[in-house]
Amino acid sequence: MNKEIEKAGITIVQMANLIPVAKTVGANRMVPTISIPYPLGDPNTPKEQQWKLRYHRVGVALDALTTDITEQTVFKVKF
Amino acid sequence: MKKAILYLNQFFGQIGGEELADHAPEIREGLVGPAMELDKQLGEDVKVTHTIICGDNFMGSNQEEAINTIIGFLEDKEFDIFFAGPAFRAGRYGSACGNICKAVKDKFKVPVISSMNDENPGVEMFKKEVYIFKGGASAAAMRKDVKAMAAFGLKLLKGEDLLPAEEEGYFGRGVRSQVWLNPPVNATDRVIDMLLKKVHGKPFVSELPIPKADLVPIAPALTAEELSNIEVAIVTSGGIVPVGNPDRIQSASATKWGKYDISQLDDLVKGEYMTIHAGFDPAAANNDSDVIVPLDALRAYEKEGKIGGVYKYFYSTVGTGTTQAEAARMGKEIAAELVEAGVKAVILTST
Numbered sequence: 335m336n337k338e339i340e341k342a343g344i345t346i347v348q349m350a351n352l353i354p355v356a357k358t359v360g361a362n363r364m365v366p367t368i369s370i371p372y373p374l375g376d377p378n379t380p381k382e383q384q385w386k387l388r389y390h391r392v393g394v395a396l397d398a399l400t401t402d403i404t405e406q407t408v409f410k411v412k413f
Numbered sequence: 414m415k416k417a418i419l420y421l422n423q424f425f426g427q428i429g430g431e432e433l434a435d436h437a438p439e440i441r442e443g444l445v446g447p448a449m450e451l452d453k454q455l456g457e458d459v460k461v462t463h464t465i466i467c468g469d470n471f472m473g474s475n476q477e478e479a480i481n482t483i484i485g486f487l488e489d490k491e492f493d494i495f496f497a498g499p500a501f502r503a504g505r506y507g508s509a510c511g512n513i514c515k516a517v518k519d520k521f522k523v524p525v526i527s528s529m530n531d532e533n534p535g536v537e538m539f540k541k542e543v544y545i546f547k548g549g550a551s552a553a554a555m556r557k558d559v560k561a562m563a564a565f566g567l568k569l570l571k572g573e574d575l576l577p578a579e580e581e582g583y584f585g586r587g588v589r590s591q592v593w594l595n596p597p598v599n600a601t602d603r604v605i606d607m608l609l610k611k612v613h614g615k616p617f618v619s620e621l622p623i624p625k626a627d628l629v630p631i632a633p634a635l636t637a638e639e640l641s642n643i644e645v646a647i648v649t650s651g652g653i654v655p656v657g658n659p660d661r662i663q664s665a666s667a668t669k670w671g672k673y674d675i676s677q678l679d680d681l682v683k684g685e686y687m688t689i690h691a692g693f694d695p696a697a698a699n700n701d702s703d704v705i706v707p708l709d710a711l712r713a714y715e716k717e718g719k720i721g722g723v724y725k726y727f728y729s730t731v732g733t734g735t736t737q738a739e740a741a742r743m744g745k746e747i748a749a750e751l752v753e754a755g756v757k758a759v760i761l762t763s764t
Binding site: 356363 | 628730
């Protein structure tokens with residue numbers, strides 16, 4: 335799906351837990367998430383921490399959209 | 414005595430050069446050009462009985478007619494194996510060899526073998542379906558390339574144990590098969606051996622090669638200013654839908670996608686949104702779907718002015734057991750809608 339949307343000329347970032355899979359299927363901009371069932375917020379942690387993590391990683395994804403890249407790139411997250 | 418048939422283009426079939434590339438298919442009894450070398454390399458037990466010759470342009474522009482004619486030639490022939498080429502770096506010839514090999518394999522269920530240089534576009538087009546040996550760049554490699562095709566053909570005909578593509582010398586077809594190792598070394602020993610080599614910076618060969626991805630051109634970066642003026646769309650393969658799953662998207666092997674209006678929402682709340690994805694424990698996402706469709710975080714960035722807004726629909730499907738072909742089709746359909754709506758930025762979340 336990522337490829338088809340990017341092929342249409344839309345700038346896209348994929349937030350995925352399985353980065354090697356995203357890479358293999360051809361995503362160009364990638365931001366890691368923390369797990370498969372809860373990519374952006376671990377329910378075993380307090381709400382504030384989940385929010386902090388989600389806000390941060392979505393922010394990284396938005397920055398990825400404004401970052402020039404020349405090859406498949408996995409953007410770094412802090413937490 | 415087993416029988417083989419070889420396909421050649423007009424040049425190697427000794428009809429003529431480029432000016433005769435429109436030559437219609439013909440079949441001759443016996444050996445023409447490289448067929449002699451092939452017959453020699455196949456030895457006593459296999460005989461090349463016929464040579465088929467077809468102009469490259471004829472095959473290129475009248476492919477269906479060419480293939481049907483050739484299949485017609487073959488219908489009353491007995492043969493156990495089919496060869497085409499070698500095609501070296503000749504693109505049209507490579508494509509012709511691939512097309513005819515595939516058609517012969519499908520129709521007559523015999524092994525088909527060709528040889529091409531790695532620059533030949535025929536390799537990418539047909540390596541999954543045809544044994545294509547890694548050949549030389551020009552006819553100077555004729556003898557060597559024919560020998561490789563013949564040696565492997567003999568192995569197939571004799572039912573000998575086959576080695577992996579890399580060792581046999583053909584382009585990998587993306588097929589995995591189980592083999593007994595001799596001597597037997599168990600997987601734990603092999604993986605530790607690989608790990609030690611990796612730690613010491615020594616070369617090692619993975620037993621699970623990942624094929625190189627077919628990449629799409631990187632979409633240009635937006636400027637921060639552009640981003641602050643446009644809407645970002647969310648697409649997910651995590652199966653988030655309104656409770657009740659109005660579009661009846663399948664929980665696995667999905668062939669459907671849905672789009673849901675979030676223009677009035679700041680948050681996907683429990684009891685209104687859920688996941689129907691059958692590939693993971695849905696508890697967390699059912700409790701708070703923002704963990705997969707981060708609408709709340711995007712609304713925060715909208716308030717801050719980092720993005721112009723969130724596109725009014727989010728798109729959702731399920732990415733477990735879904736074939737690449739179905740995923741690509743759904744991706745195309747969603748992309749078409751987004752383009753139509755003028756969307757320039759997408760966050761895709763996958764689970």
